[in-house]
């Protein structure tokens with residue numbers, strides 16, 4: 001039996017979360033067209049007869065001096081050094097730029113075996129594939145290079161084959177049916193954050209913070225109550241989330257409801273979702289400290 005922890009690394013929006021979700025056959029990490037959607041390290045678990053792969057979906061690696069990005073970089077490097085294998089995703093649509101070079105420079109220093117994936121195969125031209133391939137062969141000559149699309153589930157089996165090749169022998173760390181180890185509150189808040197970002201990304205890039213206040217479960221009636229708040233920074237932003245006549249918040253609630261329901265199969269769900277403004281709410285550092293507390 002094999003068991004490996006796998007760190008997934010790549011630029012913001014390379015498709016890391018989408019791929020981890022496809023592999024785990026369940027949404028363990030939220031996705032959005034907005035870069036740097038993933039803010040903390042999320043574990044997704046894949047198990048079959050070969051063994052278990054425990055994926056850490058890391059925040060997109062970004063070159064910047066801003067505190068938020070520096071903190072993300074530190075998390076990423078720590079995750080790489082601690083893992084049995086590194087899965088490096090290149091988004092071939094964007095060409096190989098300075099950020100990609102910064103990632104490979106870092107990867108050259110990491111001893112764990114690496115598997116490279118040129119992602120978004122479904123929309124790549126041959127030139128884009130060739131450019132990414134040349135870059136990877138040149139910089140990480142020992143690593144296998146695969147072509148895949150996490151979104152349309154193409155080439156994903158080959159990724160698993162390569163990862164199991166380098167995985168060490170070991171007992172399973174999680175049960176066969178587990179697909180994530182994230183706490184329930186966190187998963188629910190992430191689903192709501194995803195729906196909010198996807199609806200309002202242009203207006204509210206990264207200023208929202210979702211808080212799950214209560215989860216109540218009644219065994220006899222199989223009812224689940226969830227009460228959550230979408231926090232915005234300023235009072236003036238509340239209206240954006242609520243929308244005209246409550247249009248946006250209704251949409252966010254409905255989409256979140258449908259997805260949260262899947263976490264509680266066979267139960268009846270009530271979702272109470274409100275928008276709250278917290279002036280001088282929390283600075284980014286405090287938010288990160290909270291979401292990174294597992295690391």
Ligand SMILES: Nc1nc2c(ncn2[C@@H]2O[C@H](COP(=O)(O)OP(=O)(O)OP(=O)(O)O)[C@@H](O)[C@H]2O)c(=O)[nH]1
Nearest residue numbers: 013014015016017018031032036037038060150151
């Ligand atoms: N065409 C295509 N789009 C993809 C693919 N994988 C991801 N995307 C899209 O790319 C965008 C970013 O995907 P994510 O999975 O959120 O990317 P990420 O690397 O986790 O991004 P961060 O968490 O922000 O670092 C989303 O709009 C996805 O739908 C793919 O294989 N093909």
Ligand SMILES: [Mg+2]
Nearest residue numbers: 016017037038
């Ligand atoms: Mg992500």
